[in-house]
Amino acid sequence: MNGWxxxxxxxxxxxxPAEKEAGHExxxxxxxxxxxxxxxxATGDWATINLGSATDGVEALAVDTPVVLGGANDNNLSFDPAAAGDxxxxxxxxxxxxxxxxD
Known part of the structure; x- marks a missing residue:
């Protein structure tokens, strides 16, 4: 989205507040x-954190559908919004x- x-x-x-502990989001x-x-x-060094699709190939994401990410280097995520927006x-x-x- 931003040139990587x-x-x-x-x-x-x-x-x-729900878990009464440090946030995780x-x-x-x-x-x-x-x-x-x-x-x-990912982090800027592409080593500390580098998460994408947990499956082989590109994984398409949909609004309001949580997806578990995986550490596969070459497997990107994609998002194709139906309309422009935030x-x-x-x-x-x-x-x-x-x-x-x-949003």
């Missing part, structure tokens, strides 16, 4: 066009799930 750089950084949710809200985008959840990407580092919602 560190432009669209996620923010850490420091607390989780990172979020970012992105304005996207109605075009298919390919991406991963979308919230929510990554849970405890469960390694990613959810996209309409």
């Amino acid at each position: 750089g560190e432009v669209d950084k996620m923010s850490f949710n420091a607390t989780d 990172y979020t970012a809200t992105l304005s996207l066009g109605a075009d298919n985008v390919f991406f991963k959840v 979308f919230k990407f929510i990554f849970n580092d405890k469960t390694k799930t990613l959810t996209i919602s309409n």
Whole structure:
């Protein structure tokens, strides 16, 4: 979505009142066009964290459908919004799930 750089950084949710412990979610809200985008959840060094599809090949994500990510280097994620808009990407580092919602 951003040339595979560190432009669209996620923010850490420091607390989780429901679990009464430190939060496990990172979020970012992105304005996207109605075009298919390919991406991963990763750190800038591509070594500390490099998560994409847990299956072979590209995995398509849908709004409000959590997906468990895997550490496969060549398996990207894709998202093809039906219409342009703002979308919230929510990554849970405890469960390694990613959810996209309409923001």
